[in-house]
Amino acid sequence: MIPTSLARRKFLADGSLLLLAAGCAASNSACDLLAADAPRPLVRAGIVTDLHYADKPAAGSRHYRETLDKLAEAATYYEKEKPDLMIELGDLVDAATSIDEEKKWLARIYRELAALPGEKHCVLGNHCVTTLTKAEFLEGVEQKQPHYAFDRGGVHFVVLDACYRADGEAYGRDNFKWNDANIPASEVAWLKEDLAEAKGPVVVLAHQRLDVKNDHGVKNAEEVRAVLEGSGKVLAVFQGHSHKNDLREIGGIHYATMVAMVEGSGATSSGYSLVEVYGDGAIRITGSRQQKSYDWPAKSSGQ
Template sequence: MNQRHDIGRRTLLRDGSLVLTATAIAPSLLMERQAFADNSANAVRIGLVTDLHYADKPPAGSRHYRETLDKLEAASQQFASDQPDFLVELGDLIDAADSVEVEQRYLKTINTNFAAICDERHYVLGNHCVDTLTKQEFLAGVEKEHSYYSFDREGIHFIVLDSCFRSDGKSYGRRNFHWTDANVSAEELEWLRGDLKSSSKPTVVFAHQRLDVSNHHGVKNNAEVRKAFEESGNVLAVFQGHSHQNDLKEIGGIHYCTLAAMVEGSGLQSNGYCVMDIQPDGTIKIAGFARQASYQWDV
């Protein structure tokens, strides 16, 4: 049985990065990490972006939709240098369009550029991804079959979540929702609990809507989701977007890291993206670029 002990951390500033150090952790997870290290596993390197909101339309407020193409190109150059094992896009890859045809054109344009960066890519569904499209149309456009799933790399378990469900359990699509009514469906929550129980590996979660706040940016039933994370004893961190600004919370010994949106602000100095390394001992280091903050969490 997995048990999670309270985790105490001290926060330090090191080389401009926030460092959070664990002083205690669940024995089962420590044994898993030790086995991970003893097997000479490699670090996992991940390129992360969120809230690109690409659209061929004029700026609106602080969102500069067309500039996303240049910002993504700048990120791609960094990723080419750092050679991540895979990329994760944390939602809102595109912005809303007036028709399905136009929104599919937005998706094809931005995903052609995104797909050129790395062979392995993972897409988290954001509310803007299915403003005009259905989930099936979006997933077909990025050549994916499922909106939530899990996979393993080098001894780490990764989970991709979909919070684009209404309170009544119906999927978002074709403007049938209000963006503040974000939920993990009962079916997905049941799958999540089972998936977490099936793996004893250190786990990292990718989401769009926030799982750490109760305001309009938060998933309405996120307390149930967090309970599943905490009961598993294995979740290291959750990476999310949606609110467009850097933020970091620790709840139940788990880091909830919200990343900066690529679409916000004009010019490459307003870009936001990062490269994350997960070391064999479970240490997570995030190198942020432009507006994206950097962090390091040591075990």
């Protein structure tokens, strides 16, 4: 039997994936060696967005009732992958005609989300607070704050809330226009202080987009991006709201807009993903259905 250390050096010297495949076919030892050498992510997070669940007929391309079946399919995937976190990037529920009905819809969809593996984090979306207040929505998803930060596996996560009008008034009870999204000065100040104290790489979670100037963008996004870039710690921003895959890099930060689950009819018209963050700053996104996959290598120290 070849000592493990020698086998490892031989494999690294050969550098051949074909030889590795042949070794795996012949013996489990080569596969075990590969597993030992493969870097392990610091944290693994499932991400879904824009579920817009509602017990009402479809409107245009949005098939509200089908969200339950789409989420059930995603649940099967996440039960296998066992992510550390489950993140919902906003618009978990669509607007109802009454507060009581909205609370029932929210309870129904959150029951399904809560059953998924990993701790849960919900970003506030504009549809979440069209009928409800922020306090009512947060109570429904067992969450205390609309914006906050937390650490898992050496990664610092920041949850932002852009559901404010330009005059600083919080969204709630249909008192806003969907394209007037802002992050108030107090939250920007909190963000700057939080990032200054953050240890390790940072991932930001948002609903409205921070990388565009159109109706789907946060009005003071440039100000917020300056804070993110100034910290020198932010690897990526994951966001929803515009329902389509999009990816931009601004100031060395990846801005990934994730595809909506509600769009289209049938199982193939869905999207969900698994995000893995590595110690060297690399991030891998494995997308399912309509969600695109990405593989972002670590940045060199000179970048």
